[in-house]
Amino acid sequence: MLHIKCPHCGMRSQNEFAYGGDASVKRPELNKEISDLEWDNFVYLRKSLRGKHLELWQHISGCRQWFKVQRDTATHEIFKTLKANEDI
Amino acid sequence: MSQNFRLKNIGLINRDKKISFKFNGKSYFGYEGDTIASALLANGVHLIGRSFKYHRPRGFFGSGVDEPYAIVQLYRNGESVANIKTTEQELFEGLEATSVNCWPNVNFDIGAINNFLKIFLPAGFYYKTFMWPKSFWHKVYEPFIRKAAGFGVASTKHDKERYEHKYEYCDLLVAGSGPSGLASTYAAAKNGARVILAEDKPRFGGTLLTSEVNIGNQTGKEWAESIIAELKEMPNVIIKNRSQVFGYYDHNMLVMSERISDHLPKTKKYSPKERLWYIRAKEVIISSGSIERPLIFGNNDTPGVILSSAAKEYLKVYGVLVGKKPLIFTNNDSGYETAVEFKKNGVDPVILDTRKNPKSEIINEAKNLDIDIKFSYVVVAAKGYKKVRSAEIAKISEDKKELSIIENINCDCICVSGFWTPTIHLASQSGNKTKFNKDIDAFVPGQSKQEETTVGSANGIFTLEETLKNSFDMGYELSKKITKNDNKISVPSVVEKKSTEHDKFWCVPLPKGKNYKRFLDFQNDVAVSDVEIALKEGYRSIEHVKRYTTLGMATDQGKTSNLNGLQLVSNIENKIVPEIGHTTFRPPYTPVTIGAIVGREVGKHSKPTRKSPIHKWHNESNAVFVDAGVWVRPRYYKQGNETLFEGSKREATNVRKNVGVCDVTTLGKIDIKGPDAAELLNRVYTNAWLKLPVGKARYGVMLREDGIVMDDGTTTRISENHYHMTTTTAQAANVLSHLEYYIQVVWPELNVNVVSTTEQWAGAAIAGPNSRKLLQKLFPNLDVSNEGLPFMGYTEGNLFGIFARIFRISFSGELAYEVNVGSDNGNFMWKKIIEIGKEFEIQPYGTEALSTLRIEMGHVAGSELDGRTIPYDNSLEGLVSKKKDFIGKRSLNRKAFTVEDRQKVVGVVPIDKKTSIPEGSHLVKDANAKLPNPKLGYISASCWSVEHDNPFSLAILRDGKNMIGQKLFALSPLKNKSIAVEIVSSHYVDPKGERVRS
Structure with missing residues (x-):
């Protein structure tokens, strides 16, 4: 079980959190003309990286904040956690 | 006896x-x-x-x-x-x-x-035997293998015992209470660290209980006892016997199973049988010791062949002789310790030592005790079937290939010692890349990956002096890192016998003309010849050899067989062991009961149970309950001998005719506040929200980004910047996370916040033609006329002194209201509604009637919004704004979503007006067509229409909009039914929606 540092609450066990996908994906702006391909990439296409990965998690049984975790997908090493509005 | x-x-x-x-x-x-x-x-x-x-x-x-x-x-x-x-x-x-x-x-x-x-x-x-004929697999081979597999029979009864889980945090976890574990625990505890010491056996002390050593001025055993006594008194130390740390997981999480009652005839009241500990440790010391390696010779699995260390433990801990004519077969000094113990207790052993001329203190002691020692000697084979009766022994040549002077020697047990294998399982599980230590011919932990340190013989250190020094140091260093204290204990002096080198020899060759089975893996019956066959057949990777021969795959995970297997492969392949590599160690180190893993999460406790504040009333009113997600809801209120069908029909009919009340507390409720609340709703829902006036509710549909309907519900504008959203019972948690995601991650510029209020409000839906009259009586001072409180209107009232929110919304299609009060007052509200409703013939109704009412109205719900449908499929396309953008809008342009014959919700009625259509039935054109019969759609929900008094179903049907009036068949292969049906509008009752507005 991972031990994750919520940027708001501190170190907690993984069972308090929910995984939320790739944090590097940016939702296209509203009301913007966008090609089928771009939209398809946003909705469906995700990289399955081996190694350092920036991902979203939500502290679902805690402060309920979404935040970013930089984690190695192979070793589970967590390098850094950031608030949702912070950049690495 | x-x-x-x-x-x-x-x-x-x-x-x-x-x-x-x-x-x-x-x-x-x-x-x-x-x-x-x-x-x-x-x-x-x-x-x-x-x-x-x-x-x-x-x-x-x-x-x-x-x-x-x-x-x-x-x-x-x-x-x-x-x-x-x-x-x-x-x-x-x-x-x-x-x-x-x-x-x-x-x-x-x-x-x-x-x-x-x-x-x-x-x-x-x-792999070879059970391949053909193919048809034999199912009926002959598989049942045979099943019966032959495993050790013993799993009980099929419900396990009455209690198992518990415990979470614990500590500075240092020490796994194993031998000399290294005790020393490191003591040093760390004295330095102020919070330590957990776990010992698998009932007695603490490990090898100190059986070895002849002195620490300070005490014997090893006395020293262990005094340290344990002191540790037990320290408030910063938890020491647990009968507790096996069996798994090392990510981020220094270790799991330990504590056998609390297994040694008692019966579990004590208020005590669990076993307890599973999840321990998050800042540092871990692995002091798991080592296991003696067997020597391999003919029939070495005969009862009476035993590890020499085990023979010593039976003698010194239990006072038991494993035999009275012991033969000790060893390649190192450890066997001598066992021999000396036998001799001291009046039994004459014979030692066979594979070495030519070793010299050490313990060998001298054995010689001085007049023990018969034969150097350069081996056991060729054990004799005897159910028990060792004698042994065939022989002199072995210096190159260890030739046997000579083969003779029989009488004995009743053979104690073997092939040197020691460090127990590196936990270190390996933690991700430590182990390395081969040529001095001890075994793997030891290498570079740590997590915060783990291995000490003592688990790290390949076999002298007590070095073990203690090292363990005291590690306990001190690691605790200092955490506590910043600097209280160092001095290492006591040690008296022990020095030993000399072991012989790098484990497998006795077969004498000419003999074909003895020589076993490597005693639990899975894997012999030397099996590994030879595997290699001959071309298997090279040790992982493949393992799987092909099942070497080390038994429940003991090869604790005594792995290294001998590796040694054998390396000898045959002419490689050195580290090149072969070892197979992966995985948790659990030793079998753990399923009961301990599951803990208390069994039966009703396997998930949380949520009950509405009105639950007690339902129970007293003969409600038959149903699980709705984690909620327990009344399905119907049973009167007399009523069946579900009869009861729900009565309740639904009463709603259409008079008035009914349903507990809708379980609906998800989300409070939305902030100047940008309307903007958020406008982006989340498919329809327009910017112009909703205060005091009005609106129905909305929200999509996922892929265009699929996620949830529906009504949201009410309570005041300028305050909205009250309802979600379906099932999707409440997902919708909340969804909103939080967009507010926190995607559009942080929106000044709005959301919070779940599901448990803050109790809700009652009052539905039926008499509902207004009832509402007026409940709120005499309120104008509840059609003009005062119109459809989709909202107002607040005083229910006999209690604040109430009143929404004019309808799920049943009747004139209806939903009254919400604070949860604590839910029961009060409900009783008042029932009491005052009596004169209007009120009856409570459960989820079954609720479904009936919504199905015959054609109101879509969870069974249509099933994660596969878009708004059009649910006839909700009128709610999809063409002007504004919203979550998932871009996906609605997808080709598959816009084809001419796109699926759509329809109503389905059996032609005979009698046969109920099972949910999940397929709609087809020709009931007797060749399989696979082309499927046009499926039945999503079925009920008995109380309005028309015949069965009615909803279906999602291809080209639904052009199918009204068509005759099809509903096939249910599961129920073996084929029903002729007619497709009708999904709005089977009040298609114009006049009642809700009346």
């Missing part, structure tokens, strides 16, 4: 307390502190079971967790437990155990015929 093999003046058992027990129906006795193994050995019983593949007789090989074959079925307090190691299970009064893997009994076992058929059961026999 007499205890012929029990010594009088030695051992740690409690001789004042006799314990009687049964093995295979026969009564024996032992003493408090015995294991089944030690008590049986004291009684001279060596035959304990039959082996897995060849059903060869099996005895005792080890004295603890390393035991590969002395496994029994245990009966305790009316329960039967499989796969119990006799070397671990402590005796309790009335214990009963039986042999496994034998029929009709352990002395005469029919399966032993496999032993004579073994030529047909070579390595990989599963």
Whole structure:
């Protein structure tokens, strides 16, 4: 079980959190003309990286904040956690 | 029965307390502190079971967790437990155990015929033998293998015992309480660290209990006892015996199983049987010790062949002789310690040492005691079937290839010592890349990956002096890092006998013309010849050899067999062991009961149960409940002998005719506040929200980004910047996370916040033509006329002194209201509604009537919004704004979503107006078409329409909009039904929606 540092609450066990996908994906702006391909990439296409990965998690049984975790997908090493509005 | 093999003046058992027990129906006795193994050995019983593949007789090989074959079925307090190691299970009064893997009994076992058929059961026999004919697999091979597999029988009864889980945090976890574990625990505890010390066995101290050493001015055992006594008094130390740390997981999370009651005849009241500890440790010290390696020779699985360290433990801890004419077969000095113990207790051993001329203190001591020692000698084969009766021994040449002077020697046990294998399982599980240490011919932990440190013999250090020094240092260093204290304990002086080098020799060659089976893996019956076959057939990777031969794959995970297997492969392949590499160690280190893993999460406790504040009333009013997600909701309120069908029909009819009340507390509720609340709703829902006035509710549909409907519900504008959103019961948590995601991550510029208020409000839906009259009586001061409180209107009222929110919304299609009050007042509200509603013929209704009402109205719900449908499919396209953007809008342009014959919700009525259509039925054109019959759609929900008094269903049907009036068939292969149906509008009742607005 991972031990994750919520940027708001501190170190907690993984069972308090929910995984939320790739944090590097940016939702296209509203009301913007966008090609089928771009939209398809946003909705469906995700990289399955081996190694350092920036991902979203939500502290679902805690402060309920979404935040970013930089984690190695192979070793589970967590390098850094950031608030949702912070950049690495 | 007499205890012929029990010594009088030695051992740690409690001789004042006799314990009687049964093995295979026969009564024996032992003493408090015995294991089944030690008590049986004291009684001279060596035959304990039959082996897995060849059903060869099996005895005792080890004295603890390393035991590969002395496994029994245990009966305790009316329960039967499989796969119990006799070397671990402590005796309790009335214990009963039986042999496994034998029929009709352990002395005469029919399966032993496999032993004579073994030529047909070579390595990989599963893969070779059961391949053809294919049809045999299901009926012949599989049942046969199933019956032959495993040790013992799993109980099929419900387990009445209680198991608990515990979460614990500590600075330092120490796994193993031998000299290294005690020293590091003591040093760290004295330096202020919070330490957990775990010991697998009932007694703390490990090898200190059996070895002849002195620490300070005490014996090893006395020193261990004094340290334990001191640790027990320290508030910063938790010490646990009978507790096995079996798994090392990510981020220094370790799991330990504590056997609290397994050594007692019955679990005490208020005490669990076993407890599983999840321990998050800042640092971990692995002091798990080492396991003696077997030596391999002919018939080395015969009962009476035993590890020399086990023989010593039986003698010194239990006062039990494993034999009275012991033969000690060793390649190192450890065997001598066992021999000396035998000699001191009046038994004359013979030592066979594979080395030519070793010299050390312990060898001198053995010589001085006049023990018969034969150097450059080996055991060629054990003789005897159910028990060792003699041994064939021989002199071995210097190159260890030639045997000479083969002779027979009488003996009743053979104690083997092939040097030591460090127990590196936990270190390996943590991700440590282990390395091969040529000095000890075994793997030891290498570079740590997590915060783990291995000390003592688990790290390949076999002298007590070095072990203690190192362990005291590590305990101090690691605790200093955490506590910043600097309280260092001085290392006590040590007196121990120095030993000399071991012989790099493990496998005795076969004499000419002999074909003895030489076993590597005692539990899975893997012999040297099996590995040879695997290599001959081209298997090279050790992982493949393992799987092909099943070497090390048994429940003992190869604790005694792995290294010998590697050594053998490396010899045949002419490689060195590290090139072969070892197979992966995975948790659990030793079998853990399913009960301990599951803990309290069984039956009703497997998930949380949520009840509405009105639950008690429902229960008292004869409600039949149904699980709706984690909620428990009334399905119908049973009157007399009513069935579900009759009861729900009565309740739904009463809603259409008079008035009904339904507990809708379970609906998800989300409070939305902030100046940008309307903007958020406008982006989340498909329809327009910017112009909703205060005091009005609106129905909305929200999509996922892929265009699929996520949820629906009404949201009400309570005040300028305050909205109250409702979600379906099932999606409440997902919708909240969804909103939080967009607010926090995607559009943080929106000034709005959301919070779940599901549990803050109790809700009652009042529906039916009489509902306005009832509402007026509940709120006499309120204008609830159609003009005062129109459809989709909202107002607030005073319900006999209690604040209430009143929404004019309808799920049933009738004139209806939803009243919400604070949860604590839910019961009060409900009772008032029932009491005052009496004059309007009110009846409570459950989820079944609720469904009936919404289905015949054509109101879509969870069974249509099933994660596969878009708004059009649900006839909700009118709610999809063309002007504004919203979540998922771009996906609605997808080709598949815009095709001409896109699926759409329709109503379905059986032509005979009698036969109910099972949910999930497929709609097809021709009931008798060749399979696969092209499927046009499926039945999503079915009910008995109370308005029309015939069955009615909703379906999602291809080209639904052009199918009204068509005749199709609903097929349910599961229920073997084929029903002729007509497609009608999904709005089967009040298609214009006049009632809700009346």
